[in-house]
Amino acid sequence: MASFNTSKNLPPAPKIHPKSSRDDRMMAGAIFVIGLYLVIALALPLYTMLSKSFTTAVFNLQNYEFQVNKGDGWSEPVSGYQINESLSLLKPDELITSSDGRLAATTFFPDFNFRSKTEYRLRQLDENGSFLVGTQRIADTEWHTYPANKFRRIVLRPSQSSGIDNYITYFSTPALFRSIQNSLFISILTTLITVGLAFGFAYALTRSRMPFKGGFRLAAMVPILVPSLLPGIALVYLFGNQGMIKEVLFGEPIYGPIGIVIGSVFFTFPHALIIITTALAISDARLYEAAVSLRASPWKTFWTVTIPGARYGLISASFVVFNLVITDFGLPKVIGGQYNMLAVDIYKQVIGQQNFEMGAVVSVVLLIPALSAFTIDRYVQKKQVAQISSRSVPYEPKSNRKFDMICFFYCALVAVFIVGLIIICQYAALIKLWPYNLNLSLANYNFDVMDGGGWSSYYNSIKLALLTALTGTLVVFFGAYMVEKTNGFLFTRSAFQFLAMMPMAIPGMVLGLAYIFFFNHPDNPLGTIYGTMVILVVCTVTHFYTVSHLTAVTALKQMDREFEAVASSLKQPFYKLFAKVTVPVCMPSILDISIYLFVNAMTTVSAVIFLYSPDTALASIAVMNMDDAGDIAPAAAMGMMIFYTNVIARLIHLFVTRKLMKSTQAWRTRQR
Template sequence: MIAATGLLLVTFVLVPLWAILKNSFVTPDGIGLDNFVRYFTDSRFVTIVGNTFEVGISVTLTTMVLAYGFAYAIQRTCMPLRNVLRIVALLPIFSPSLVQALGLQFLLGRNGLVNRTFGTEIDIYGFWGIYIADVVYAFPHAFLILSTALAVADARLYESAESLGAGAWRIFRTVTLPGTRYGLASAGFVVFTIVITDFGNPVVIGGNYSVLAVEIYNQVSGQANFAMGAVIGVLLLLPAALAMIGEKWISRRHFASVTAQSVPLAPQPNRARDTAWLIYSLLVAAVILSLVAIVIYASFVRLWPYNLSFSLRHYEFDVQNGLQPLWTSIQVAILTAVISMIFVTGAAYANHAFPMRASRVLYFLAILPAAVPGMVLGLGYILAFNTPGQPIYWMYDTILIIAFCNVYHYHAQGFLLATTNIKQISSTFDEASATLGATKLKTVWRVTLPIIWPTVLAVGVFFFMRAMVTLSAVIFLISPSTQLAAVSVLYLDDRGALNQAAAFAVCIMATVVAFLVLAQIALRVAGIRGVSLVR
């Protein structure tokens, strides 16, 4: 099992990364550093690198502050509407990243609702457009991590601080923040990686403000300049890898603030505090909801912004390929979910059940994709597999290669989710089964799998959601016969068909939500309760 899952990880992660690294050093004169020298002496390219880090750092800091406050309000206060606000915070996860930029166009664009209503001339295209869109896009990812970090705490620490005369601000600085520093590090790593590799928002609303993710798309798809694409791929890979290393360094120094003797912290009602945090949370939720709501609204008007009468014409999808990209996306998402349930869960079980030196290598390979940007992995698939004679060339230009790219793009998250659940199973089950004469395989089938089945299903649902909305990882792998719905939103927006782009985006969001509801119903029918797939 270790060898099989390891071979898949080597094939679909290490081989593409090696192809990126190798091609970045290939020049017309042979192997060398000429590509890096040529591009780093280009002032325009240096500016693009600076833009990428300017957006990445500023968005990460802003998102961390906003998400920490929102998570604190949800977990550490008794304010009303917490469940509703939690769902609103997660809305951007259910849609492609460019939906936030599309919503900003409808609200603050040149023909946006605000400019036309108030006669203003707000120019949202450029840095500020990318900044706002990426903050909203990255917000739920940071919120989920920080909400988990703030969900549990030892009440004794807070009682001791209060008895020593510490005020609310000092308790927050000396108790709350240190207790959640691992969550902060993890959230910072995730947000920074998401932002510097995000392609959808910058390409829609970036204007002349270019970043590396857009530049790699322009160079590869527009000019077939694979050497430049490989160089940018290496540049995108380095900061993501460094962020991952930093997060792991902090996690090794993290101490457990909750022990067996801990007393769970239960927030007590405080009218002034709860009201203040409710106002803050409502403001944040209003921004997120407004971007999603305006896209839904625009999909039902005849012609934005000139004729706002109700119409369903945009849901007729009288465009090239019609509704086929949505059906293709659903097929890819289902295939991705099935593959992930088998191979991702299998990798987690193999790593846990067979402790040996090889399992350490497997663990490293399993979490390595967390540091690999989606566009880099997708470009690596082109360079590694689009050559006749390659063992898996037969799956190129099919939905299967797109599904495998999705699986290994998000492999680390699914692997860690499955591993966490499998580790909670006591070894006494295996011992009892072995005592009764059952083989290892029979034990897995009759004992282990029924116990972890909710997690297996949750892994499948997670990969289905990500496969429906992902854009950067698959933008290089699609063809006219395998075009996806998220890519159709991009193409429609690019040609000015904003209403139809909004309709496609609404269909994607509706599909994801419907699948979540059906999966939850399936769990209830099977008699498995207490599992929240949304959380």
């Protein structure tokens, strides 16, 4: 029988090596550039930080040689190591220190007396080593002679090496180690409370017919518009020692776990609400009809239909909240008192003790829960997507007066809590001298005489937010387009995808610290951006890359996969298609990305705390610094400036989107 397939005996047909088109080459170039951006802005800094956490400083006693003259001539040179061995003075772990460690030279002479007439000679052998006489640094390899009275002022400096010693030190420091427990405790507790409250709120929004749903939705979104530390300031005014209603806490201090948890619930609430509302909104009305026809009680229906239907949403919300809380830095700094948490530890190690290596170690420790929460969340979200069937029928709640009233009062309570905290902040900002002079004044807005950078920090923030929104949207959307719409480059694209997902798992402080290590390295030619607005923009764009990227990818996925094929068959370059079709069609998502980046750039503290310079002080950091300096009312005032700015930005976004939707209504209305 004839076969149309050529006989297998023939030699194999020649392999084809596809010729790349101009488009292919341009796209390859574009992927390369954007991929390079992520490598430079994310992968390399993180790598540098990781290696820094393994950089240790040790007193290398072999490097130092001593001679003694007790009036009867100089003794033979003997190394610090030999002395230490023979007299067993210091144990090996006592020689481990940090890069700014110091060790007194007199340690090696137990019989040392500064009044004696003994003379000492000392030299160090390492070209990079040094010792100090008082504060004078000696870095040569010559012998130096000192009388006893001067010798007592000599301290040795450590040399650099690498190993896991920093981690050993970390885990053997109880105060640092306890931060892990504290961070986990606070994060888990907050997660339980927030997810519970948000579930109730979302349930009321989707399953009742209570009035003012729109208003409640709006109120619930307010925390997104303010820095996470702002609720902390409001809590001080409410429950501090001079607080308006401090009695409510029965003498418990607000500074500490209570304050952190209340504030964390405030700022994580909208994030949880969005996820859970989505999960509840997609549940299938047919299941409820089935439950009714089976005469299941509402209670049973709730547990057998509602909860299982929303379970992925609940799990996802839990991990998102957990991640937000454990990586947040601003709130525990403001209201945490002496209650240490991991993110604050990084700050204390770096800023307070200048112990960069230990900061890097804490960062790595903080990465572990953050990364695992993120990974589980991604896994769960994939499952949830699969759960939605295209045939499900949306649930339409029926009116039930009693239930609706309960929902209304519950939501009103939550809304009052959220909006109340904001109002308290505004009130506090206008009081002249709480609690002694309650006259209203604008004195607290005179930021120029306060720590933190003054009004220019506010303008800097707006500049940062605009630049972040502009460049971020450009980079993110173009990057997402390349990942979604190019053919080939499979490895590059999956590597890019991986890098694009990573920022969500990286706490802002960790990213910021990594940036110091990477960009402030003298050999890095990109070091010129250190201390400028550019590094803040790069850092902020990178920090908020993932959500923006996912938004862009979702929008692009809804585009017909064959547009590019059609365009190339019509011999039109991809950028024409991109400009004339892709961008206009995705415009609503592009606007969403820019407002997301804008708002977050206005409120972010953790990612930029290590990176700002005087020229680039930011409003959100000014809030923290002013609170730090005890100027709490001005801090509240600046926080409110951020809030109003974000509200205005949101309104502009709303207006532009509405207008866009209206003018493009003709082709956006879906047919069929």
